[in-house]
Amino acid sequence: MSKVRVATMWFSGCSGCHMSFLDLDERLLELKEALEIVYSPLVDIKEIPEGIDVALIEGSVNTTEQLELLREMRRKCKILVAFGDCATTGNIPSMRNPIPRDEVLREVYGDGNPPGMEEGEVPALLPQALPLHAYVRVDYYIPGCPPDSDRIWKFLSTLLKEGKPRLEGEEIRFG
Amino acid sequence: MITLKLNGREVRAQEGQTILEVAREHGVRIPTLCYLEGLSPRGSCRLCLVEVRNWGGKLVPACATQVEEGMDVVTHNERINRIRRLVLEMLFVERNHICAFCVSSGHCELQDLAVELGMDHVTLPYRYPGLAMDLSHEDYGIDHNRCVLCGRCVRACSEVEGAFTWGFQGRGIQIQVAPDLGGPWGDSETCTSCGKCVQACPTGALFEKGVGTAAQTKRPEVILEVTERRPRV
Secondary structure (H helix, E strand, C coil): CCCEEEEEEECECCCHHHHHHHCCCCHHHHHHHHEEEEECCCCCCCCCCCCEEEEEEECEEEEHHHHHHHHHHHHHEEEEEEECHHHHHCCHHHHHCCCCHHHHHHHHHCCCCCCCCCCCCCCCEEEEEECHHHCCCCCEEECCCCCCHHHHHHHHHHHHHHCCCCCCHHHHCCC | CEEEEECCEEEEECCCCEHHHHHHHCCCCCCCCCCCCCCCCCCCCCCCEEEEHHHCCEEEEHHHCECCCCCEEECCCHHHHHHHHHHHHHHHHHCCCCHHHCCCCCCCHHHHHHHHCCCCCCCCCCCCCCCCEECCCCCEEEEHHHCCCCCHHHHHHHHHHCCCCEEEECCHHHCEEEECCCCCHHHCCCCCCCCHHHHHCCCCCEEECCCCCCCCCCCCCHHHHHHHHCCCC
């Protein structure tokens, strides 16, 4: 049986969801038999390959670059998963949303021409930090900040075994 | 005694009881948020809506509707579940509820409701209003970002403490709870600093100062305990 091709992405989040993924510890060995990570901040592959089965995306969508990558991933993957609260609700990065974008940038970088104000070496900051489903169809959600490794395990193992993930009760709690 | 139907089962109830009270007596759980035992019911959050089949399927708030003879009440079905989920989503998008950052995470009735209603994401667009905090009180703070306008603080303050410090100000989407004639809370001449509003608050909107993320536990049942101990005339 060929292995399930999995990608992970890291947008505006703290990488806590990825750390939680690594917290699967010895269960990673079991996963290794069933899936292959073909694109991820954890591996050194620059371009998103074609034919991805499952994409786990951490973080909210904050910049033009992230939005492009998100759309590219949507085209290239079968199942797109909002991985953690930032991807699911906007979470901490969305705390800037009540404040106008330019005001945020000037507060952080001072006057002049702050990075992110316009498209340049640094991608432009979007007006608001939004969850993935504000832009693309999301197939499943793994809430949690971060989702603990048991929750991630339950999601992945039920997805691999039953073809459909099954998170229920406390397993969907935000925060 | 009154006889009515609850989810197709015949049950007996006392005159004057609400649908919610009867449902609880019979072990039927109806989600609530603005309701708190010991306070007068308000029926404002709409999470406890139930369907009365022989009233043409009318939806009524279970906490504020008294039972009537022959009433045919349904507490859960596809339509009610859908409406409850929509109501809950509207509560989540109205202000800035960021669980990971909140003192009440893990002890929050709004967060619990998302678990209970199976809400793993919010389909409505978030509003992201710009709202302030008032940290002028010596012991307590209020963060309007987390307020669901249930009015439990307002009722605890007036009905139980008798201070009448908290009230609503503004209209429609601008409405906020406010102490005295608009605050700041620390300048209030009526507030007794009893903390009942904080205990009654279902979210992290009202909190004790100095409490960290996820560390704010509350005892909303204190409201009922206090009222039950009072001598009755």
